[in-house]
Amino acid sequence: MSGQDTLNQLDQTVAAFNELALSPEAKMVTLPSGSQKPTNAKIIADLATQMAGAQIYTTVALGLQATRADGYFSVVSASDADYIDLYRNNNGSAALVDTYPNSKAVKAVKQQVDSATAAIGQIAEVVQDPSSIPIADDEAAIVAVDQEGGEFLSITAKRTRTPALDAVSHAVESGIYDAEGGAVLHAGAEEISIGPLTIGLTSLPGIYVVDAEGSILQDLTYPGEAPVSQATPGFPLADGAYFAPKLVTAAGSPLHINVPSLISNRDLAAGLVASIWSTTTAASTTSNSDLVIQCSDYGAAARLKLRDPMNGTYEHLLDLQMIDLPVASSAGKVPNVLLIGDSISNRQGAQIMKAAIQRNGRDSNWIGTIGGSGVENQAYNESGPLGEAREAYETANFTYASITEITIPVPAGGESEYLALSKIERRNRNPFIRPATSNDDPAIVRNGYVLDFAFYQSRFNLQPPDVIVYGLGMNDFGKLSGTSAIQNYVNDNEGLMFARMRAAWPNAKIIRFLPGLPYQTVRNADWTNKYIPLIRSIMALHKGLANPNTVIVPSWAFSDPEVGYQTAAGTVDPVTGFAVVQLSDYTHPGQANRQRLFNSIAPYISASNLGLI
Template sequence: MSGAEDLQLFEQLVDNANSLFLSDEDFVVINGVTKPTLKKIYADFMASTGTFITVDEGLEATNGTGTNNRFFTVPETGNTYETRYRNDAGIAVKVGQISSAEAIDTVLKLISPADGAPIYVLLDELGFAWGSINSDGFDLPGMAAATRSQEGTSMLDAEDFMIFNDGPDGTTFGSMSWRPVPGDGMLVIDDLGFLWNDLTKSSTPVIADVLSTIPLIAGPICGVQGVPTSIYVRNILPKRSDTNLVRGTFASRSGPEIITSSDEMRFFTQDIGAQAYLYLRSEHATSSRTRLTLNCLSAPNPGVGAGNILTLGDSIQNRQGGQMQKQYLEGWGYTPTFLGTINGSASSSDDDNAAGELGEAREGWETGDFTYSVTDRVSIVAPGGEADYLSLPKLSKWPINPFLRVATEFDSVDVVRNGMVFDPAFYQTRFGLPTPTIVNITLGTNNVRDQSEADIAVNYHSDITLIVSQCRAAWPSAKIVLSCPGTPRDVIRDSLWSTKYTPLIRSMLQVRNDFNDSNVIVFPIWAHVTQEAGYTISTPMTDPLTGAVTGSLGDAIHPRESTRMQMHQAYAKLLACALANLI
């Protein structure tokens, strides 16, 4: 091969390497073949390593016996980057460790070549050297690059004249240079110092995308006297953004209380009165605003009220939902009784704990698991098998639907799903349960997981219409509450918020309007809970000085700690208003 061909091959190899190692994409195409980038390989590797901030968190998330899910990794400081452990019956056994970059650099300095020494010499077909790569840079025909002591990068031609320079004071390329200026933009100057182009001002106006201000919220807004209530503006918009903001204002219709924010509007419901206006205005459309009238309720504190609560939910309710709601209600003076056939968890770390309140909150369930429009996850309790079902451990109970019975010739086709009927009256009778005062339906998160964008609104509407109509037939005086927990800020979750959560919530509002019944209520729990805190961080990087960790969201479904408390306190406010007969 000639020197020119070698150079061309070398440049192609460099381009390919840059694509694989430096690209921000997950995949690149090289010579017609799709290959994963270093970013993708590293992300997949880190996702499989099971990295946790502390040893205790790793032990909690892994198994102490068996062959699956035994290993985890904990980041370290100093000469050790991370340590690999195996969970042996709750004891962390160290099985390996990876040295830090500092430790590796120390070793490399002992074995690396002297500065400027050639690492690779490029030869032509006759064995003559036509270029080299050394520890300071590279030297090729017509071009060379080398490190330098001052900040920046320079490229020189064969006669050592500078053809490109990028430093802290600006950039030069041939006869053109540009430098930063105060504010946004830059000035481009020719070799005599004359202004060539002023980029500090845009030559064309920027047209901002005006966000929809039609709110995803419904009244009543429920509170408890002396306890603050929050509405998060981003959580009631069809599209969430940190730069294209919508300003919200919550204004009492009977008093001077007014709260304005583009994030959290925090208030006491007793200061608002019976009604408030919610105003929404895009900051890019100041001449237009949206206004919605919302009823507001404020339960007495201390209060008096008792009732039976039946919760239909998923893992979010299973994980301390009933326990926390009861604690808040009893603290405000109310006496709730939670009904159901399966106990929720009373533990912040053990989802399978069965010391919590009774209900029908089942890990992984969506609306179709209750109605049997989805058939791949649940079975039924055969007639006469009630006692055996109730005696089962929690892990054996959760895939069994206690509401279902086999359809008969007397059932309307409107209530039959795949040969089964969701029958709350049958459920109450066969298990000898009291009549619910409140039916709290908190489903939808797993519909987002399983349903397509095209189907989610229609399927939710069909399932919830059946559940509400059957509950209304069985318990005519019960208050039936519809809600769906929100989701945190994240690139993936923000997209799902617009494409799936928004149509599901609008479908929920449509169900409420279809029934036109004051006892069928939409409770906007998603509006009352922060989207910024309370979720795990995966593959965190720890700052050695502050201990701060940085990473992407791990479990973006289940709120934890204060966010979990905030959610169930909001549910408890709703239940307090119902038990006080304000709803």
């Protein structure tokens, strides 16, 4: 029961007692308990009727002698606080009916009632609203202790604490916490946490599973039917092969090509044979899992062959351009590099690529408004090189075709304020767009704004990029379903991105890369049904654009789908030590796989700067 409830009940009890003792009306009064009692006026009236002229006697014996059976008589009370005792003659025996107070007792009670009424008035002013009790969160209003003085219960205005649990209520947040401060239940303005599970609001149109940094791991908006591979069963090459013809390696850093990642159905890769051989040297390699290439061994040209052993008649061939970067004797021209990407690029991408370029004897200057993470599993660290790799961003966020809480336009003149924000708050702004004007082609306007990289460069006094490393796509394919939808999305959004980059920086080299996906049930189906259509749509777009300054890096086959993805805690065999686990993050490559991905992209930056590609 709350303090307010207790005060209300006390107030009702005092009011009822006043009416019983002081009311001049002869009536019954209903008490808070629900029972009824007569007023003193009614008792006296009843006495007059019942006793029919009976007198007050000095002893019970005299009263019995003077009354008939069932008649009433009164005897002067022996108690100092009472006036008379009322009896009924029960066939010669005295049955006590009630006792009535004298004036001294009534006055004493009245004095207590008056004092209590005054106190209630004072307290009610404070506790009419329990939340207004002037008690600090850590100032105990009620404390219960054991025999040794140990506290086992503490209650304040906004907190109830026991040795096992701590329940706290604030204006914005409330929760129940364990003895070590861990949240058993936490409720904020826009989210509720139950242990490790957090359910929160988002302005994105749908339901998503995200990691601790807010990056989308899975789109649950339209789960549809269970994913089923669309590839032709049994024939690895039935849906073609997917690679790009320009390979670049740095001296001492061979390139790894994952063979299953060259086809649409990776479950069928066990029967696939891949080979690369030089057209001018003796170098060649064959594998059904991992091709290891150092371009200097192959000369300027090579061929990639894929063979399906179930179909011995036809092979898939691709001519390759092989470029090897020797260790530089001097740094030479240092390129300005702009990294545009999502969480995969943000998480140490620029740091790893810059270090790889330096190992090759060269340098690079990275530009942008957000520092990349330089620490494993710390997405909002900014110790890495600058860039525009933005957690949770999809291509339509850059173009402003998709408006969410992470695409707030930065107004003209707001550059200093934007740069002073924390990394996550800068992520929540879009500094690349400006309001559309009547001079703008409607084809480049999205929701009243224009993507304008020249405006972006000017407003932040940036150097123009010589090389743009572009890695968007991971947050795009999950929201799309069907080859046509993916193709339309790529043409509209990536097409606009490249058109606007070319408008601002027509001579910049653009390295277009895509990461791989882990080998996992859901991701295998995504690979076949969504990711391969995404890759094909991107290749088709750029084949149509035919810009020689754009290079597609087949990096989806450079990473290893078997390693470096985060797993949840599992069951450990106490004898062998093996843990049975599942992937908890099947989006972000980590550890060796992250290194392998970005180390393989870095030589393309130097080759672009040197005009080799």
